[in-house]
Amino acid sequence: MTLTADAKGVYVISVTPFTDSGEIDFDSLDRVVDFYFDKGADGLTILGMMGEAPKLTQAESRAVADRVIRRAGGKPVVVGVSAPGLAAIGELGRAVMDMGAAGCMVTTPGSLKTDPQIHGYFAQVARTLGDDVPIVLQDFPLSTGVHISDEVLGRIIDEVPQVVMLKHEDWPGLAKITRLRAAEAEGRRRISVLCGNGGVFLPEEIARGADGAMTGFGFPEMLADVVRLAAAGDMDRAQDIFDAYLPLVRYEQQPGAGLAVRKYVLAKRGAIGSAALRAPGAGLAREAIAEVERLLARQEKRLKELN
Amino acid sequence: MTLTADAKGVYVISVTPFTDSGEIDFDSLDRVVDFYFDKGADGLTILGMMGEAPKLTQAESRAVADRVIRRAGGKPVVVGVSAPGLAAIGELGRAVMDMGAAGCMVTTPGSLKTDPQIHGYFAQVARTLGDDVPIVLQDFPLSTGVHISDEVLGRIIDEVPQVVMLKHEDWPGLAKITRLRAAEAEGRRRISVLCGNGGVFLPEEIARGADGAMTGFGFPEMLADVVRLAAAGDMDRAQDIFDAYLPLVRYEQQPGAGLAVRKYVLAKRGAIGSAALRAPGAGLAREAIAEVERLLARQEKRLKELN
C-alpha cells in the first residue's frame, strides 16, 4: 500500500508507548495501533516528534516501524525519517520502505536559510530516497524555524514528483491552503493536504480544501468525525463535535506537556499500558491531572448533550 | 494611580485604531477606551505588539499614550516601552509616567543569551527608568526567543523591587505560575500575575493563582467574567462562559491574522470606526470573514443556551 496524492482522511500521529522504566512496550504498541484503527483512522504516521522519535536508537526505530507496519495489516503507515544528514534519511527511509511503509515524512532542517536552499533540499531528499518512495513534506515552521513560501511549495510540487502529500502545520495557515488549491485549480499537480497542529483549526482547514488530518489527540474519533462531517458539508455538526473536544484539544497543545496529556488520556482509555514518557520527558504533575480530569468530565457531559 | 503588586482583574491590551488610509483615528481611540471599561476592564495596556506599536512614530506613540491616559480618567494605563536600547526605553518611559501612566511594560530583547544577562537587563532597565516607576515584566518566549527560568524570575523579583507584575505568556506556563506562587508561600515577595496569550488558558491560570488577564480579545467581557467567576471559585460557570467563546479565542490566536480578526469584531461591535491595520498589516480575506461570521453566530447561540 503506497501513498499517493489521492490520500485522504485521518492519519493519526502515533505515540510510542514505553514502560514505566523506559523500555519500548511492544504489546502496547500493538494495542494502540488497533485502537487508532478502531476509532476511525485511515492510516498511521510513526516516528514523528510526538512519537518521541529522537529518543529512540536507530535499532529501536526500525523495530517500532517493523512492528507497526505488520500490525497495521496493509493499512498505510507513513514513517518520519527526518535526520540531520541525507545519508541517515536514505538509510532509514529505504529500510522502512522495504518493511512495507506507505511513504516517508521529511521536514526542513533548521540549516536551510533561503528559498533556493529549501527547494534544493527536497530535490536532494528525493534523489536520496529514490524515484519510487512517496514523500510527505512536513511544513512546520513553529518547530523547525524554516518558513516555506507559496512560491517554494509550488516549485517543489512542480519539480519533485515524489512529494505526494503536504503535512500542513504552518500557523497561521488557512490562507496557504486556499492559495494552494487555487494554484491547482489553475493547473498545478494536485497533492494531498493533511493537517497537523493537533487539529486546532480542523473544521476550517477541511472547508478550505484540506483532505484530512495528520495529527494526534487522545480522542482520535474526534478527528475522524470532524473530517467526515466537514468533507460531507455538514459543517455545523462537524463544528459541534469539534467544539465539544476543543477545551481538551487546546490543553493538549501545550508543547512538551501536551504529549504527557495525550499519553495520560490514552492510558486511561486502555490504549496503552503506561502514560510514561521516555526521559527526559516527564509525566503530568498532580495539578495537571486534576485539570485534565475536570476537562474530561465536562467533555463527556457535553458530548451527551449533543447526542 | 500607580501600579502595585496588588493589581488584579483585567487589563485589556488595547488596539490602536486607524482610518482606512492609515492615520491614527483618535475619536475611535476614545471610543474603544470607553468600550473596554464598559465591558469590565480594570485597566488598559497600550503600545504593545497587538497595539501595532512598532508601526508608530515616536511622536504618535506619545500622542496615543496621552490620549488614552486622559480618556481613562484615572483608571490605570500600563504603557509598553520595549525598545532596542535603554536610552529609548528611558525616554519614552519617563514621558508616559509624566503623563500619568500607571507603569511601564518591558520585555526581553532577543540579544539576551544567558540567565545572568536576563537578570542584569531588568536591573539596568529599572535603573534607567528610576526608582518610582513600576515595571511589568513581559515573559513571552514564543515571540522574543528568550526563556526566563524560575530561578531567573525569582532573582529579578528579589533584586528589582520596581518589578511589581508579571505579564505571563510563557507557553506552556501553568506550572510556572504554580512554582511562583509556591516560592512566594515560602517567603518571596508576592507580585501580581496577569496572563496573556489571548486568554487561551485563562480558567486554569486563575485556578493556579494568577490575578487576572492582560491580553486582548474582541469580547473583553469574556475575560472579565472568567476572571471574576474563577477568582470566586465558580470554575464551572467560568469554564462554561470560556468554552462558549473558545472557538473564537482560538481563531484570534493566529499570529498576524488574529489582530485583523480582533479589529473586525471590534469594528462590527461599534467600538472602532475601521478594522484597518496600518501597513504592512492586512485586513481579513473574504474566506476569513465568512469563518468569523460563522463563529460569531454560533457563539451568540451558545451564549443564549447558557443563559
Added chain:
Amino acid sequence: MTLTADAKGVYVISVTPFTDSGEIDFDSLDRVVDFYFDKGADGLTILGMMGEAPKLTQAESRAVADRVIRRAGGKPVVVGVSAPGLAAIGELGRAVMDMGAAGCMVTTPGSLKTDPQIHGYFAQVARTLGDDVPIVLQDFPLSTGVHISDEVLGRIIDEVPQVVMLKHEDWPGLAKITRLRAAEAEGRRRISVLCGNGGVFLPEEIARGADGAMTGFGFPEMLADVVRLAAAGDMDRAQDIFDAYLPLVRYEQQPGAGLAVRKYVLAKRGAIGSAALRAPGAGLAREAIAEVERLLARQEKRLKELN
C-alpha cells in the same frame, strides 16, 4: 551630495564618541570625522550597530546626524535608519535627508521569514522613504538572521531603483559578489558594492568586483590603502599592507569586545577623547589592553619592515 550606484572607495562606519559619564562627546565627534577623512575616507556611515545607535534616544540620533553631516562639509554621509517599524524608518530617514544625508542604510528585520517577504520589505521601505532617497541595503545575516539569496537580491535590484548600494557582509560572501557581477555583466542594473565584516576579506572582495569598504577599524588608512591598491591591480602590495594589520583586524572582530578595541585604538591615536562605550557596553579588561598593545607594537614593527 546624493549617493549613486557609482559610489566607490571607503565609507568608514563611524563610532559615536561618549564621555566617561556616558554623554555624547560632540567635540570628539567633530574630531573623529576629521580623522576619518584625513586617513583617506571617501564618506562616512553613521548610526550603525558599531555606532551604538540603539543606545541613543531619537533626539540624540538626530543631533549626531546633524553634527556629522555639517562637519563632513559636503562629503557623503550615509545614515543607518533601521527600526522595528516603517513609520520610524520614514520619520528618521526624511529628517536626515533634510539635513543633507547622502542616503539611508536599511537592514532586514528578523521577522522576515521568506524570500517574498524580504523582497516585499524593501519595496515598502522604498515607498516609505520616497522616490528620491538612495538606499543602502545592508546584507548582514550573521547579525540579523535573515539570509538574502541571489534571486531575492536580483529581484530587489530589478524592482526597487532606490537601492543603489549593497553593504555586503554575508559570510561567506565572496561567491555572492562574483555572481552579482556576473548577473550585471548579462544586463542587470549595476549597483555599488561596499564590504563590511571589519574588512577581513577585503583584498579578495575587491578582486571579486567590490567597489570598496563600508566598515570600521582603528586604522582606517588600511582600508583606504587596500582598496586603492587592489583596485589598481597591485594585489601583492595590497595584501602586504592588509596582512600587517590582519592580527588586529582579527582581534577587533570579536563581537562586543571589538568595539571596545576600536575605541581604545582611536582614543590612543587622539581621534576621540575617551574610549568609553555607553552602558551596557563595557571597556577593555586589563588582559585585553595588554593583548592590544602587544599587537600594536608588532604591527608598527611590521609596517616599518614593509616601507
Added chain:
Amino acid sequence: MTLTADAKGVYVISVTPFTDSGEIDFDSLDRVVDFYFDKGADGLTILGMMGEAPKLTQAESRAVADRVIRRAGGKPVVVGVSAPGLAAIGELGRAVMDMGAAGCMVTTPGSLKTDPQIHGYFAQVARTLGDDVPIVLQDFPLSTGVHISDEVLGRIIDEVPQVVMLKHEDWPGLAKITRLRAAEAEGRRRISVLCGNGGVFLPEEIARGADGAMTGFGFPEMLADVVRLAAAGDMDRAQDIFDAYLPLVRYEQQPGAGLAVRKYVLAKRGAIGSAALRAPGAGLAREAIAEVERLLARQEKRLKELN
C-alpha cells in the same frame, strides 16, 4: 588511553576523506591519521561537524571510528557523539568507547533554552554514557545557538565529574578562559581547555590559560608550533608563526567554504586522495582555488623569511 583533565596539546579535528563519487576513502583515512600525527598532533577528534559527521550513516560512523582508533595505535581519539536524542548518544558513545576511544564530545542541542536546562542536559548525558566515559563539552554558541554562562559552566564542572575537557569556541571567548582559570585558582576542579574556532585566537588563548587546540587546519603543524611556543612563553615566536599562516586561517574560517579549502590543501599536500566533500557539500570554485593558491604562495615565502 582514556582522556583526563590533564590533557594538553593539539587534538586535530580530522576530516573524513571521500572519493570523488562520495564513498568513504578508508585508505586516505589511514593516511590523514598518519599525517596529523607526523605534523605534531597529540590526539585526534573525529565525527565532528568538520568531519561531515551528519552526512554519515550510523554504520559508516562506526566504521570510521573503528578505523581511526586502530590506526592511531594507542594515541587518544575523541569521538563526537552529539545527536538529537540521549538514546542515540548512548548507543554511539558506548560503541566507540568499546572500540578504544579516549572520550566522547557532546555539544548543546538547540532545544536547550534556560540555564537549568543546559546544566541538566549534561547531567543526563553523563548518566546515559556511564561513569567511566570522559566527556568533552563543546561550547560553540555560534553554531548551536546555546550560550553557556560562566555560572552554568561552573555548575556542570562541579556536578558532572565525567566532564574533563572544554572544547572552547565561544566567541568572543578570551575572557571566559580567564574567568574559568580564576575560578579554578580559587578552588574549583581544573579541567582541560582546548580551543576551536579554527585557531584564530590561538596565541591569546594559550596565554590566557588554555591547554591547547582542538580544531582543524590544512597546516596542523602551525597549531602544534604555536601551542608549544606559547606554552613555553615564547609569545613572539609563536605569534610570528601564527601571523604567517593567519591569512589562510582567516580564509578557512568561511563556514561551508572553509572545509572545501581545508580539504583542497590536504589533498594538495598528499594527505588525502581527493578534496571532495560528500553531497550536499561542494568543492571550491575556480576563483576560490586561485585565491587559495595565491595565499599558499605568499605563506611559503613568509615562512622562509621567518627561518
